[in-house]
Amino acid sequence: MTAPLRRSEFRLIAEVFAPLAADCDLAFHLQDDAAVLRPEPNQDIVVTTDCLVGGVHFLEDGDPALIGRKALRVNLSDLAAMGARATSYVLAVALPPSVDDAWLDAFAAGLQSDRDEFVLPLIGGDVVATSGPLTLTVTAFGVVPAGRALRRNGAQPGDSVYVSGSIGDAALGLKVLDGKLDGLGPQAAAYLTDRYWLPRPRLVLGQRLIDLASAAMDVSDGLVADLGHICETSGVAATLDASRAPLSDAARAALACAPEFDAMVLTGGDDYELVFTVAPRNEATIDALAADLKLTLTRIGETAIGAGVKVVDEAGKPVEVATPGYIHF
Amino acid sequence: MTAPLRRSEFRLIAEVFAPLAADCDLAFHLQDDAAVLRPEPNQDIVVTTDCLVGGVHFLEDGDPALIGRKALRVNLSDLAAMGARATSYVLAVALPPSVDDAWLDAFAAGLQSDRDEFVLPLIGGDVVATSGPLTLTVTAFGVVPAGRALRRNGAQPGDSVYVSGSIGDAALGLKVLDGKLDGLGPQAAAYLTDRYWLPRPRLVLGQRLIDLASAAMDVSDGLVADLGHICETSGVAATLDASRAPLSDAARAALACAPEFDAMVLTGGDDYELVFTVAPRNEATIDALAADLKLTLTRIGETAIGAGVKVVDEAGKPVEVATPGYIHF
Numbered sequence: 001m002t003a004p005l006r007r008s009e010f011r012l013i014a015e016v017f018a019p020l021a022a023d024c025d026l027a028f029h030l031q032d033d034a035a036v037l038r039p040e041p042n043q044d045i046v047v048t049t050d051c052l053v054g055g056v057h058f059l060e061d062g063d064p065a066l067i068g069r070k071a072l073r074v075n076l077s078d079l080a081a082m083g084a085r086a087t088s089y090v091l092a093v094a095l096p097p098s099v100d101d102a103w104l105d106a107f108a109a110g111l112q113s114d115r116d117e118f119v120l121p122l123i124g125g126d127v128v129a130t131s132g133p134l135t136l137t138v139t140a141f142g143v144v145p146a147g148r149a150l151r152r153n154g155a156q157p158g159d160s161v162y163v164s165g166s167i168g169d170a171a172l173g174l175k176v177l178d179g180k181l182d183g184l185g186p187q188a189a190a191y192l193t194d195r196y197w198l199p200r201p202r203l204v205l206g207q208r209l210i211d212l213a214s215a216a217m218d219v220s221d222g223l224v225a226d227l228g229h230i231c232e233t234s235g236v237a238a239t240l241d242a243s244r245a246p247l248s249d250a251a252r253a254a255l256a257c258a259p260e261f262d263a264m265v266l267t268g269g270d271d272y273e274l275v276f277t278v279a280p281r282n283e284a285t286i287d288a289l290a291a292d293l294k295l296t297l298t299r300i301g302e303t304a305i306g307a308g309v310k311v312v313d314e315a316g317k318p319v320e321v322a323t324p325g326y327i328h329f
Numbered sequence: 330m331t332a333p334l335r336r337s338e339f340r341l342i343a344e345v346f347a348p349l350a351a352d353c354d355l356a357f358h359l360q361d362d363a364a365v366l367r368p369e370p371n372q373d374i375v376v377t378t379d380c381l382v383g384g385v386h387f388l389e390d391g392d393p394a395l396i397g398r399k400a401l402r403v404n405l406s407d408l409a410a411m412g413a414r415a416t417s418y419v420l421a422v423a424l425p426p427s428v429d430d431a432w433l434d435a436f437a438a439g440l441q442s443d444r445d446e447f448v449l450p451l452i453g454g455d456v457v458a459t460s461g462p463l464t465l466t467v468t469a470f471g472v473v474p475a476g477r478a479l480r481r482n483g484a485q486p487g488d489s490v491y492v493s494g495s496i497g498d499a500a501l502g503l504k505v506l507d508g509k510l511d512g513l514g515p516q517a518a519a520y521l522t523d524r525y526w527l528p529r530p531r532l533v534l535g536q537r538l539i540d541l542a543s544a545a546m547d548v549s550d551g552l553v554a555d556l557g558h559i560c561e562t563s564g565v566a567a568t569l570d571a572s573r574a575p576l577s578d579a580a581r582a583a584l585a586c587a588p589e590f591d592a593m594v595l596t597g598g599d600d601y602e603l604v605f606t607v608a609p610r611n612e613a614t615i616d617a618l619a620a621d622l623k624l625t626l627t628r629i630g631e632t633a634i635g636a637g638v639k640v641v642d643e644a645g646k647p648v649e650v651a652t653p654g655y656i657h658f
Binding site: 028031032033034035037046048049050053057079081084090093094096123124129130131132133135139141142144151152217229233 | 355357360361362363364365366367368370373374375376377378379380381382384385386407408410411413419420421422423425452453454455457458459460461462464466468470471473475478480481482546547558562
């Protein structure tokens with residue numbers, strides 16, 4: 001008989017997960033059947049869930065701390081898109097036999113560092129065994145003033161389309177990890193792989209966009225696809241100027257090495273920036289917000305009467321986009 | 330090229346899952362990044378999550394409608410244990426390639442029938458692909474009067490221990506499905522397999538136990554193990570009289586066929602009954618509640634100063650229990 005790779009379920013909860021719930025009265029030390037959420041009066045609770053599967057949504061041999069943080073942060077990005085302040089989360093983990101105690105300790109350390117950064121306790125969860133790949137399901141909670149969550153369905157024809165930060169970094173980072181961007185310098189390569197592994201959920205931006213943006217969502221599948229969701233839900237068309245897409249210096253260096261990845265900037269997934277629409281009268285407020293947050297907010301297009309997303313170049317000529325975003329299946 | 334087994338992700342959400350969210354304003358037709366929960370004033374939201382893996386928590390070749398309902402109901406059972414009224418849920422599904430459109434339609438039909446039975450809309454979710462077994466993570470929400478959720482930690486020495494309904498049926502039902510209870514009549518066999526597949530979350534009982542039970546939890550891992558959790562969290566010991574364990578007629582018939590499964594009644598999982606403790610002065614109220622709900626509530630033991638669960642026979646002689654409950658890993 002070999003030594004078990006892992007603590008028992010109950011030791012695992014007590015030693016690995018309960019510290020992530022410490023100092024949160026309503027998590028009951030993870031010892032009860034459920035936890036409690038208690039919003040302030042006149043607040044709505046925003047709830048989102050995302051499931052990440054090893055080999056599909058993250059590289060299974062990745063740093064366990066980053067795997068944990070990514071699973072959490074993609075959910076925080078959804079909360080950001082609704083304008084919510086993140087408050088807590090629950091986590092269901094299906095563990096393959098290969099995951100051992102050291103892996104779990106590193107995984108929890110990643111969640112602990114995000115707990116500190118986002119002041120975000122774990123309040124419940126489930127740990128089970130699977131014969132398949134590591135599967136992580138986070139359900140995250142946030143709060144917004146009642147009835148004022150940002151939605152996808154409010155864009156009006158003639159609105160300006162903005163995106164935060166830079167796009168394409170994560171998709172190019174995955175190419176680096178796959179060994180398909182060999183000519184790139186180490187600093188740019190490290191920047192891009194960090195962007196793949198560690199999304200920066202735009203929570204502060206989302207909260208500031210309440211009553212300012214007419215529609216918003218996070219860029220997870222690809223900019224063209226996700227802007228397309230806003231268009232479909234709002235019943236508008238959009239034109240996206242590819243030449244205005246905000247690129248990082250590292251992304252520019254990567255595209256200089258491998259111009260064949262050019263289209264991927266607009267269609268690659270995993271950016272976790274916010275794409276949003278605003279009435280033209282609010283453009284100056286957006287500029288001031290960008291300065292205040294020290295975050296680039298780039299006007300990349302505009303909406304119109306109609307349907308669908310048209311991608312154009314600087315001269316207004318249509319650009320062919322083969323696949324607008326990540327296809328799950 | 331072969332025809333795809335499944336609709337695209339977006340058609341799947343629109344055609345299979347969105348109908349489960351119909352008539353729920355705060356689900357936003359599953360078209361937004363997140364949903365909203367809006368409790369009444371002076372209500373707490375209770376939240377629980379459970380992950381079910383094919384081949385571990387359910388038989389993968391089972392009826393898809395029952396697989397869906399089981400995944401939902403094990404979560405409702407946790408809400409029942411907290412005294413909550415169930416209000417909504419989110420669902421994350423990791424689909425192996427073998428799952429096709431017909432399977433998904435049947436799965437959704439099962440959730441739809443439970444939606445009707447429990448008045449319980451789906452408010453959000455995620456659908457992803459996996460190379461592993463079908464994996465379902467439900468996060469369910471309920472409400473309780475603020476600060477009054479049932480907990481595990483309130484049992485006092487000298488309390489009476491009760492369990493609802495009958496126990497052991499589901500574990501024996503799994504033996505039927507595994508072909509290990511051959512001598513049993515078809516009616517008893519059907520009763521037991523139904524109890525395995527379709528938990529009856531004791532939601533009404535849970536709500537009535539608020540301010541009446543000193544501690545409660547649902548029986549998912551096995552009666553001895555789960556009573557042990559109450560003891561540990563409350564800091565008490567318990568004695569459980571095995572002869573008082575409430576058995577269904579079908580379970581009695583099964584044990585007559587296969588006495589070797591006798592101990593399993595106390596330690597088999599999947600019962601989803603409630604085990605709870607009450608101060609002796611409340612016993613008459615419990616009897617009246619049982620009559621009112623037309624649900625058997627059986628006094629199976631009592632708590633004492635100390636730690637751990639002691640199982641005894643009618644004469645008070647200790648009964649050996651090898652494994653108190655299901656070991657996840």
